[in-house]
Amino acid sequence: MAATETMGRKKHDEGGATYLERTPRRLVTLYLPLAVFIFVLLFPFYWMTITAVKPNEQLTDYENYSPFWVVKPTLEHIRYLLFETSYLPWLWNTIIISAAATFLSIFAAVFGAYAIERLRFKGSRQVGLGIFLAYLVPPSILFIPLAFMVFKLGLYDSKWALILTYPTFLIPFCTWLLMGYFRSIPYELEECALIDGATRLQILWKIILPLSVPGLISAGIFAFTLSWNEFIYALTFIQSSENKTVPVGVLTELVRSDVYEWGALMAGALFGSLPVVILYSFFVDYYVSSMTGAVKE
Secondary structure, three states: OOOHHHHHHEEEHHHHHHHHHHHHHHHHHHHHHHHHHHHHHHHHHHHHHHHHHOOHHHOOOOOOOOOOOOOOOOOOHHHHHHOOOOOHHHHHHHHHHHHHHHHHHHHHHHHHHHHHHHOOOOHHHHHHHHHHHHHHOOOOHHHHHHHHHHOOOOOOHHHHHHHHOOOOHHHHHHHHHHHHHHHOOHHHHHHHHHOOOOOOHHHHHHHHHHOOHHHHHHHHHHHHHHHOOOHHHHHHOOOOOOHHHHHHHHHHHOOOEEEOOHHHHHHHHHHHHHHHHHHHOOOHHHHHHHHOOOOOO
């Protein structure tokens, strides 16, 4: 009886010691890195928010005011941004251009990815690799020949200049992403449909696309985000203020020589990032499932 109690105490002590050793380990390996990640992720939004509502005298007077807090917040910078600048037209231009470029890119990428992954023609792997390498070409190299084409076609300083040039870097990326997702769909489904007399377009429309909704949403989110944040093409191909997008308009219109409208700049950056954040929050489940399907073999 005494031996049993002694063994029970030892097990209890060992369990308690293991728990005590496990808790600091989880703190170091899980909670601390997670806290650092959340801080790094959310601090820019916090900084933009407090800067957007700070009075001008608090933006540079660090002796009397803390840079990490606001005393007597104001909405003057937001009022100036929305009603005394062209920010709302810039926002509307960005939405139209990003949505149109995303639609064109997904439309082309679906056919390209399906042809490469499902038709199994000779050299399909090399074509897929070439598409991926095309995505790696930096826009700073492509914008020179694209500028020549834009001027030649008379598209300069119009939304179409961006709608038709953004797919040059969106289509390769979306095609590469959808190739991985289409690869995870069993080929036997297509064979059964072909035996039943279905055409390739019917298979694509009625079988492949319904099964690929998470991948399509993920590719669309990425394409929309890349279009939303694009700067070089928008700066090169757009001149008039009413046709500018948010990234270009905020930088070129709210910075005058050496005068920086920090409050309006941060408010513009904050409002410009919210649509993308909302988009990700609504489709995060589809995004995760698409990333899982895209790496299956």
